[in-house]
Amino acid sequence: MFTASAFLNVVGVILATIILVYAFIKKRFSYWKDRDVPYIQPALPHGNAEGLLSTKSPSECLVEFYNTMKARELKYAGVFFMTTPIFVPLDLDLIKQIMQTDFVHFTDRRSFYNDKADPLSAHIFSLTGQRWRNLRVKLTPTFTSGKMKLMFPIIVKIAEEFVRTVDEESRVEPLEVKDACGRFLTDVIGNCAFGIECNSLKDPNTEFRVKGKRVVNLTNFEMFIAFLSITFPTVMKRLGGRVTPKESADFYWNVIKDTTEYRQRNGVRRNDALQLLIDMMHKNGEDGDNTLSFSEIAAQAFVFFIAGFETSSTLFSFALMELAVNEDVQDRLRNEVNEVLNRNNGEITYEDVLGMRYLDMVVNETLRKYPPVPILSRVCTKDYKVPGTDIILKVDEEKFDPTRFNDENKNGRHQFAFLPFGEGPRICIGLRFGLMQVKVGLALLIKNFKFKMNPRTVLPIKLDPKNVLTEILEGIWLDVERI
Numbered sequence: 001m002f003t004a005s006a007f008l009n010v011v012g013v014i015l016a017t018i019i020l021v022y023a024f025i026k027k028r029f030s031y032w033k034d035r036d037v038p039y040i041q042p043a044l045p046h047g048n049a050e051g052l053l054s055t056k057s058p059s060e061c062l063v064e065f066y067n068t069m070k071a072r073e074l075k076y077a078g079v080f081f082m083t084t085p086i087f088v089p090l091d092l093d094l095i096k097q098i099m100q101t102d103f104v105h106f107t108d109r110r111s112f113y114n115d116k117a118d119p120l121s122a123h124i125f126s127l128t129g130q131r132w133r134n135l136r137v138k139l140t141p142t143f144t145s146g147k148m149k150l151m152f153p154i155i156v157k158i159a160e161e162f163v164r165t166v167d168e169e170s171r172v173e174p175l176e177v178k179d180a181c182g183r184f185l186t187d188v189i190g191n192c193a194f195g196i197e198c199n200s201l202k203d204p205n206t207e208f209r210v211k212g213k214r215v216v217n218l219t220n221f222e223m224f225i226a227f228l229s230i231t232f233p234t235v236m237k238r239l240g241g242r243v244t245p246k247e248s249a250d251f252y253w254n255v256i257k258d259t260t261e262y263r264q265r266n267g268v269r270r271n272d273a274l275q276l277l278i279d280m281m282h283k284n285g286e287d288g289d290n291t292l293s294f295s296e297i298a299a300q301a302f303v304f305f306i307a308g309f310e311t312s313s314t315l316f317s318f319a320l321m322e323l324a325v326n327e328d329v330q331d332r333l334r335n336e337v338n339e340v341l342n343r344n345n346g347e348i349t350y351e352d353v354l355g356m357r358y359l360d361m362v363v364n365e366t367l368r369k370y371p372p373v374p375i376l377s378r379v380c381t382k383d384y385k386v387p388g389t390d391i392i393l394k395v396d397e398e399k400f401d402p403t404r405f406n407d408e409n410k411n412g413r414h415q416f417a418f419l420p421f422g423e424g425p426r427i428c429i430g431l432r433f434g435l436m437q438v439k440v441g442l443a444l445l446i447k448n449f450k451f452k453m454n455p456r457t458v459l460p461i462k463l464d465p466k467n468v469l470t471e472i473l474e475g476i477w478l479d480v481e482r483i
């Protein structure tokens with residue numbers, strides 16, 4: 001029987017819980033005030049992240065913070081993601097100090113991995129401390145210019161197939177570039193990271209591509225779990241939390257396992273990242289000081305694929321969109337490509353791509369205006385005068401102007417004002433590869449086609465609020481004219 005005193009007890013517990021939660025949140029929200037750090041007033045329940053991942057993408061949220069802080073002429077400010085306090089430096093020298101000079105205080109980024117329940121999540125992007133450092137040393141040789149040169153012919157071969165695919169498909173309807181670039185880059189990375197012909201240019205629904213897209217397009221429930229995992233990593237690890245959708249994780253695990261076993265059984269070697277990883281694997285598959293276990297190499301091959309195709313395809317699609325809008329830039333780029341390629345009877349070489357100065361300016365201007373990774377995060381891992389950091393990339397004027405990256409402007413700018421690949425010891429390990437695959441593809445497309453905006457594209461471009469990377473929500477449709 002539910003007595004009056006039992007009822008009063010229940011009400012009392014509920015009231016006490018509400019008061020405790022309220023007191024906790026109030027205390028958390030005074031975090032920056034207590035430390036004399038200027039801050040943006042938070043509100044319940046999102047802190048300063050209202051609309052994040054529902055109506056606003058991370059980069060749109062950050063631009064709002066940035067504008068508010070800049071208007072107050074702040075060098076740094078505190079914000080709250082839910083109830084988590086985040087320190088945001090705006091001063092470029094302070095950014096340099098945190099990312100490079102004082103890196104030992106900030107070796108980790110906010111991330112989650114779970115070796116047991118989700119072994120593919122234990123990759124170099126999310127690992128922390130000494131485990132990250134050991135891997136970074138081992139993996140850095142994967143992306144030297146010597147290795148890039150070995151992979152270059154694969155990129156060119158797939159870029160030529162891309163030109164043929166664009167030619168065929170744009171005869172039927174305008175080209176949707178987000179999907180087209182995604183297929184090109186899936187094939188490049190699949191080939192260079194796993195040594196596998198993914199064939200997504202021929203078949204857009206190949207399993208490799210579908211399962212890859214699934215990893216970055218999480219359901220609302222998966223987003224919620226990922227959020228809990230990053231916020232409460234210890235508890236979520238114990239509860240078996242995971243951030244990689246199971247069906248995609250199983251697919252990539254099996255692909256890497258089958259390919260590795262096939263190569264070991266048949267003595268097959270290839271010039272790709274997987275080969276370099278296999279070479280680092282201990283003969284017995286056990287961990288040693290200088291060797292990697294199968295689980296470790298699988299996680300690294302997986303992150304190369306995921307980190308490599310999504311970011312580069314955002315860069316490639318936005319570059320084509322801006323070229324379609326800015327015909328003068330498109331013509332100037334085509335002149336450069338033709339001039340360089342004509343010297344080599346139309347053949348494209350590794351040195352040619354590196355030498356195309358205007359192509360480099362166009363790519364950098366696209367990275368400035370649409371940074372594929374809008375948040376650079378570091379966790380304070382050793383006492384420092386500030387407790388943590390999130391860095392905002394500068395997205396200022398809307399005009400697409402590659403001359404911002406001519407030598408004069410580039411040299412006159414603070415080195416830390418433009419960070420599309422991050423900086424310091426944790427800078428993007430695939431920087432060279434990411435740039436190379438997009439530049440080869442862009443040069444060959446611009447040589448063969450003229451691009452114009454098709455009215456089917458909804459302008460201004462809307463970003464996907466549910467994607468932590470900068471991602472286009474709908475398509476970018478371009479008319480393609482053969483040259």
Ligand code: HEM
Binds near residue numbers: 125305
């Ligand atoms: C346009 C293409 C790309 C962009 C804009 C990009 C951007 C970034 C950024 C901003 C970071 C964080 C750096 C920091 O915290 O300071 C990062 C890290 C990383 N990127 Fe990239 N990336 C691209 C392509 C690639 C490619 C092609 C690969 C691999 C094949 C790759 C693999 C990685 C890895 C493994 C990390 C983690 C490095 C570490 O923590 O040690 N990225 N990338």
